[in-house]
Amino acid sequence: MISNNRLTAEEYEQNFSDIHPPFETRDAALVEANRCLFCYDAPCTKSCPTHIDVPKFIKQIVTDNIRGSAHTILSSNIMGGGCARVCPVEKLCEGACVYNLMEEEAISIARLQRHATERAIREKWPLFRRKPATGKKVAVIGAGPAGLSCAHVLSREGIDVTIFEKESKGGGLMTYGIAAYKVTPQFCQEEVDYITSLGGIQIEYGRELGRHLSLDALRRDFDAVFLGFGVGLARQLEIPGESLEGVVDAIRFIYDIRSKGYPTVPVGDKVAVIGMGMTAIDAATQARRLGAKEVTLVYRRTQEEMPCTEVELDIAKSDGCRIVWLATPKEITGSGGKVTQLVCRIMELGDRDASGRRSPADTGQTLTLDVDMVIKAAGQIPYSALVQADGLANTNGRISADKQGVTSLAGVFAGGDCVNGGKEVVDAVQAGKHGAAAILQYLNVPVNVPASS
Amino acid sequence: MANLHTDFLGIHSPNPYWLASAPPTDKKINVLRAFEAGWGGVVWKTLGSQVKNVSSRYSAVDYEGSRVMGFNNIELISDRPLDINLKEIAECVRLFPDRAMVVSLMADNDRNSWHELIKQVEDAGAHGLELNFGCPHGMTERGMGAAVGQDPEIARMVVDWVMEAAHIPVITKLTPNVHSVVPTGRAAVEAGTNALSLINTIQSVTGVDLDTFIPNPNVGGKSTFGGYCGPAVKPIALKMLTTITQDPVTSKVPVSGIGGISTWKDAAEFMLLGATSVQVCTAVMTHGFRIIEDLCEGLNNWMDEKGFTRIEDFIGKSVPTLTQWEELDINYHVVARIDPAKCIHCGLCYIACEDASHQSIRLDYGNPYNTYTIKEEECVGCNLCNLICPVDGCITMVEQRKGAEYLNWREFQRRGLPLNDH
Numbered sequence: 001m002i003s004n005n006r007l008t009a010e011e012y013e014q015n016f017s018d019i020h021p022p023f024e025t026r027d028a029a030l031v032e033a034n035r036c037l038f039c040y041d042a043p044c045t046k047s048c049p050t051h052i053d054v055p056k057f058i059k060q061i062v063t064d065n066i067r068g069s070a071h072t073i074l075s076s077n078i079m080g081g082g083c084a085r086v087c088p089v090e091k092l093c094e095g096a097c098v099y100n101l102m103e104e105e106a107i108s109i110a111r112l113q114r115h116a117t118e119r120a121i122r123e124k125w126p127l128f129r130r131k132p133a134t135g136k137k138v139a140v141i142g143a144g145p146a147g148l149s150c151a152h153v154l155s156r157e158g159i160d161v162t163i164f165e166k167e168s169k170g171g172g173l174m175t176y177g178i179a180a181y182k183v184t185p186q187f188c189q190e191e192v193d194y195i196t197s198l199g200g201i202q203i204e205y206g207r208e209l210g211r212h213l214s215l216d217a218l219r220r221d222f223d224a225v226f227l228g229f230g231v232g233l234a235r236q237l238e239i240p241g242e243s244l245e246g247v248v249d250a251i252r253f254i255y256d257i258r259s260k261g262y263p264t265v266p267v268g269d270k271v272a273v274i275g276m277g278m279t280a281i282d283a284a285t286q287a288r289r290l291g292a293k294e295v296t297l298v299y300r301r302t303q304e305e306m307p308c309t310e311v312e313l314d315i316a317k318s319d320g321c322r323i324v325w326l327a328t329p330k331e332i333t334g335s336g337g338k339v340t341q342l343v344c345r346i347m348e349l350g351d352r353d354a355s356g357r358r359s360p361a362d363t364g365q366t367l368t369l370d371v372d373m374v375i376k377a378a379g380q381i382p383y384s385a386l387v388q389a390d391g392l393a394n395t396n397g398r399i400s401a402d403k404q405g406v407t408s409l410a411g412v413f414a415g416g417d418c419v420n421g422g423k424e425v426v427d428a429v430q431a432g433k434h435g436a437a438a439i440l441q442y443l444n445v446p447v448n449v450p451a452s453s
Numbered sequence: 454m455a456n457l458h459t460d461f462l463g464i465h466s467p468n469p470y471w472l473a474s475a476p477p478t479d480k481k482i483n484v485l486r487a488f489e490a491g492w493g494g495v496v497w498k499t500l501g502s503q504v505k506n507v508s509s510r511y512s513a514v515d516y517e518g519s520r521v522m523g524f525n526n527i528e529l530i531s532d533r534p535l536d537i538n539l540k541e542i543a544e545c546v547r548l549f550p551d552r553a554m555v556v557s558l559m560a561d562n563d564r565n566s567w568h569e570l571i572k573q574v575e576d577a578g579a580h581g582l583e584l585n586f587g588c589p590h591g592m593t594e595r596g597m598g599a600a601v602g603q604d605p606e607i608a609r610m611v612v613d614w615v616m617e618a619a620h621i622p623v624i625t626k627l628t629p630n631v632h633s634v635v636p637t638g639r640a641a642v643e644a645g646t647n648a649l650s651l652i653n654t655i656q657s658v659t660g661v662d663l664d665t666f667i668p669n670p671n672v673g674g675k676s677t678f679g680g681y682c683g684p685a686v687k688p689i690a691l692k693m694l695t696t697i698t699q700d701p702v703t704s705k706v707p708v709s710g711i712g713g714i715s716t717w718k719d720a721a722e723f724m725l726l727g728a729t730s731v732q733v734c735t736a737v738m739t740h741g742f743r744i745i746e747d748l749c750e751g752l753n754n755w756m757d758e759k760g761f762t763r764i765e766d767f768i769g770k771s772v773p774t775l776t777q778w779e780e781l782d783i784n785y786h787v788v789a790r791i792d793p794a795k796c797i798h799c800g801l802c803y804i805a806c807e808d809a810s811h812q813s814i815r816l817d818y819g820n821p822y823n824t825y826t827i828k829e830e831e832c833v834g835c836n837l838c839n840l841i842c843p844v845d846g847c848i849t850m851v852e853q854r855k856g857a858e859y860l861n862w863r864e865f866q867r868r869g870l871p872l873n874d875h
Contacts, residue, residue, distance in 0.1 A: 033520030035845050040800030044823035062517065096821040098797040102844065 001339075002246055002373055004266040006291030012262040014291035019181045019315070021273050029115045033061040037108050039098055044109055047096035049430045052078035054093055058112055070120035071127045073113055076285065078152045079145050081121045081173050082191050083426045084114035085183040088278070090311045092426070120272055121187075130200050131158040134329045134353035136443050139164065141209045144172020146228030146416025147424045148195050149432025150439070155200035157447050159442055161262070162222070163201065166208035169259075170196075173231055173417070174425055176255045180284035181289070185258055207410065215390040224439045225409070227399060228432060229386070231422050234396050235379040237274065241332030245256030248273070250283035250377035257286055268373025270294045272342045273321075274329055276306040280377035288319045288376065289335040295321045296369055300328035300360045327367055332374055342369045380422050405435035413438055423451050454754035457749060459493060459553075461707055461730050462622040466493030466553040466579045466800050468749050469720065469764055471710050474498050474557035474626075476581060477742070479531055481541035485548065490742035491749065494553025495649075496732060497542055499530035499585045501559035501570060502597065505673035506532050509548035514670030514685065523685030524735045525659040527670060527677055529591045530559050539577040546578040553730075554626065555581040558590065562821050564629050567611065568618040581621050583610065583709075584646070586637070587653025589680045589686040601652070605640035606740035612644035624709060625652040627693075629686075634693045637705040649697060649730065649853035650709035652690045654680025683735035687713030691726055698772050700729030714836035716743075717751030724764060725771035783865050784856040789813070789827045798822040801836035802848060810837050831855075 002428045007015070011162040036058040044054040048327040052073050054207045060069035063382050073080035088451045089110045097106035114135060114354030120127060136159050142148040143165035151161040159410045169175050170192035175185060196203065207213055218225045238240065246268060276299035297316060299306060302325050304312065316323070327344035334340050347360035384397025393400040393408035398421050405413040415421065415431025427440065457468040472478045478651075479498035486496060506529055514523035531701045546554050556579040560566040571582065584601030593600040601607050608625070615623055625641040627634045629652040638649055656678045662830055668676040689714020697703045710728025713734035713802040714720055723731050736744055759768050774840060791802070803825050806814045811830035817824040826839075839848040 030518055037801065039802035041818075041823055042800070043798060046821040098799045101797040109636075298856050421657075 002266045002268045004290075005263045005265070006039060006267070009263075011291075016077050016180045016262060016286075018070050018178075018184070020111060020114075022118060023111060024072045026315055029061055029112060031110050033058050033112055035099075036062075037098065039072070043096035043098060044093035044107075046078040047092050048077075049424070049426045050074040050080075050083075050433070051430075052080060052113070054109055054113075057116055058107070058109070058281075061112060061116055064086050065117055065126070066119060067125060068237060069116035070125065073117055074120065074127060077426065077429050078149050078195055079174070079191060079425060079429050081117035081194075082145075082171075082183055082188065083429070084110045084117060085187070086174065086178050087424060087426050088309045088311050088312065090407075091129070091205055092424075124197055126197075128152075128156055128198055130155055130198060131342045132157040133160065134443075134445055136160070136223045136445065137162065137226045138226060138439060138443075139218045140226045140228060141213075141218075142172060142229040142418075143167075143170035143192065143203050143205075143226070144228055144230050144416065144417075145174060145428035146418075146435070147172070147226065148192065148413065148430040149429040150226045150228060150413075150436045151431050151432075152195050152198060152199045152440060153436035155198050157436075157445055159200070159440075159443070159445065161201045163203045164207040164209065165203055165205050165214055166211075166229075168205050170203055170205075172228075173428075176258055177251060177279070178258075178425075179254070179286055180258055180262075181285075182282075210386045210389065215409075215412070219409070223443055224411045224413065225393075225434075226435050226439060227412065227415045227418055228406070228435070229383060230417040230428075231382050233277075233383065235374055236327050237378060239331055239377055241334060241339070243333055244334040244339045245337050245378065246334070246372055247374045250279045250375050251380065254279070254286065254376055256405070262290060265290060265293045268371065269378075270369075270371045271296070271373040271375060272369050272371045273297045273375045273377055275299065275379065276286070276301075276308055276323075277297075277325075277377060277379065278312060280375075281308050281312040283375045283377050284316050287318045287373075288321060291375070295319075297321055297323045298327050298329065298342070298344060298369075299323070299325055301357065302326060302349065305357045309414055324367070324369075328360065328362075329374075330366060338368065339372055339374055342374055343367075344369070359362070359375050382418060382421065403434060404438035404441075405431060406438055406440035409441065413442075455753050455761055457753060457756075459764060461553070461848060462581070462707065464553045464555065464622060465495070465551065466730070467491075467551060468493040468745075468752075469724065469728075469744055470494075470745060471496055471555065471709065471732045472554055472737060473641045473734040474585065474736070475739050476528065476733040477734065480533065480538075481544055484541075484545045486550050486724045487737075487742045487745075488549040489614055490546070492510075492552070492742060494555065494730070495545075496583050497538070497554065497556040499533055499557040499577075499588070500538055500574065500721065501530055501557045501566075501585075502561050502595070504529040504532050507672045509670045510613045512679065513683075515658050517565055519681055521739050523657075523659065523681055524683035524738070525669070525679035525681050526654070527590050527679040529583065530557075530588065535573070537788060538572055538784045542574070542577040546580075553581070554579050554716045555582045555583050555624070557585050559585040562601075562611075564614040565615075571615065571618040572779050574621070575621055581624060582615070582619060583624040583626050583650060584615060584641075585626055586591040586611070586652075586805060587626050587630075587651075588643075589630050589656045589676060590653055599628040599630050600635050602626075602653070603780050605636040605747075607642045608637045609640040611854045612641045612646050622647040624650050626649040626711075627646045628653045629655050629689060629693055629712075633696065635696050635700050635703060636695050636754075637652050638700065642648065642706055646706065648707045648709065649698065649703060649732060652686070652693050655686055655689065658682035675706070676733055682769050683739075684712065684715055691722060694723060694728060695726050695772065697774050698722050698769060700776070705801050710741050717748050717755065717785070720752060721755060721767070722771075724768050726775075727769040727772050729764075729768055779862045782859050783862060784854055784858060784860045786788055786853050786855045787830045787836075787850040788832040789834070789836075789838050789851050791825055791827055791838075792849070793824075793826075793832065794848050795844050796825065797844055797847075798825070799843060800825065801841045801843065814838065817834055
């Protein structure tokens, strides 16, 4: 049975509390910070898409220069506070920490980063100043990580930025698409507020490209446009039974959890989640945390090929989620219009595909799961229609842009998920920086924006 | 199992570890606890003039998360009544007759005061006397403590007075707040002191509070120079000790080594450089008397491993190996070698060599891990990379002699050999 309001207020509170709590004291942070070796040309920094100078910010924690530490982080990554909570650090900075090579625990870079940025954001430290206004104005589509990052760099350089956001809050994926136990909606709001506290950035909410706005008009009214509208449409399974009541997409499910409040979101007793990416994990774990009795993740390949990290898998496992490897949905069956079963084909691994991963092949056998809810997390697809309607060169709906975010249309730049098809928040932040650098160049605003590789 | 028994001029103790004259030895309750824990002896906190203390009295230097790397105090000599101290000394000697009971003294600056104090302490049953010529604060202004130790002639005069009255061994404790400890050491030996001990604390300011702008320790808005000790001073103490154990005059008497001794390794080093007993304070002030267990066990295991059965087997063993720079072998040459299997690619060796040494490490960029290799032809063998490397055994210094024969600087010059090979 699918129902909401399954738990007490205390249970919701506990289930959605911070999974990576911050250091409780300065001393606790110092013990960890002092472990850092202060590597030269540090592997952690090189493994961060935004190239945060990790050894420097950690050393600044050690020297009680928290303000400097926050500045070091935020000047490379204005969403460094949020990234400290949501980055899959085990495959980025912490994964590269040299301590891994000594069979020692990697430095808790994310927690230290959170320690350094938390006060800056909460207390609104004015770590950045705008240069005098240039009189130029830029439109940014989407107040997600790419758009906010782009806007912040531009505003620092004296550009007036207007961000158009279709939702009622900023933060994009950070606010609407990530498990609430990783980053709270409240923090997301504080982070957006911190970014805009610089000045020179206006966010117009409830304004959607293609609906309330046209790219042509924006190109006319602004000196340049940055597109950072992400991806958002859930990939369909294209199998029978997909329209039964009880089949939902993970993006919607997580969006509801984050925007409507935990008790209002309905969840089944027995839930199947299709996919093994970060979104699948976030959907599965949160289904459990909303009170689902059984949650099964179904993935067509093996652990070897799964897109989520081991750490994410461990969260799902410790939340009691079951995992069925090598199974792909064949059909969803129902009764009275409601989901009752998920039938899967059992797969085996065949030859390697273009990505180097071994492709699953049908064994002809099937497996049936008794479920009352199916959450689809088989990937997201780009806003192809929007992209095509605006005449942007694209690949399967992903905007074609060079590394600096230059698109096929003059004065139009793009970055983040709408270009890369869906990567991490931190990648979008970097794309926003690149886009801003390209825009400044296009507008002939002389600056020295770090154009890191 | 080696024997740690120590015979210091007939002052016997079951091990060479004495507690230095300081707060841990200022009353019976502490000293009995120390003896119960296993300490070989104590130097009772300095008796003498009447004093009054202030608060706070201590401050410290922390380093990268380690507390009390260096320790500073502005406490004076014992502020307890003399008769109580003497009574408690007698009780401690009675209860633990096998432990060394040395009493530190700092009498008013006249012969009679010294004679009277010595008699009282000897009557209490002390096994030895230590003359406090080193206290760097509070007492110096009255012409005592370091004011005595800093002037060899005053030290000679006071030791003269002491030797007139003393019937038990006299140890003269030297101040490090001089350009060399040898002149005062010699004066004391020539005046008849039976032994020396060093070092006392080093005058210091441990830091300034960046909110109040008042240096530490803060005594009602003011501070004063204090005496620095703890692990940070050990290398200075070892150097000063060696100048005493190598000097033809001062090396004639036994030495009790003091200065940052925290572990059995520290103690072994002091003894290798000539100390017969060692005195500990800061380590006990930060961790308590219980550290005596590992001080003894560690020293014992090391002695067994090295085949030493008695402490006399290694006392002073390293003294001859410290020589003048001019005697060092210029043909001896080492180069660093990085073990690629152990390297964790932290780059610390590279940046140290590049910015601060001889640009002898090659960097090949990688993502995310760079590769570092030694340019042997550039390496001067300075050892910096080896010291900085966080992985034990990753960088080793490999011997590559420049020539087969021993060649020192004097001979090098005499032959007119070429300079500036780097």
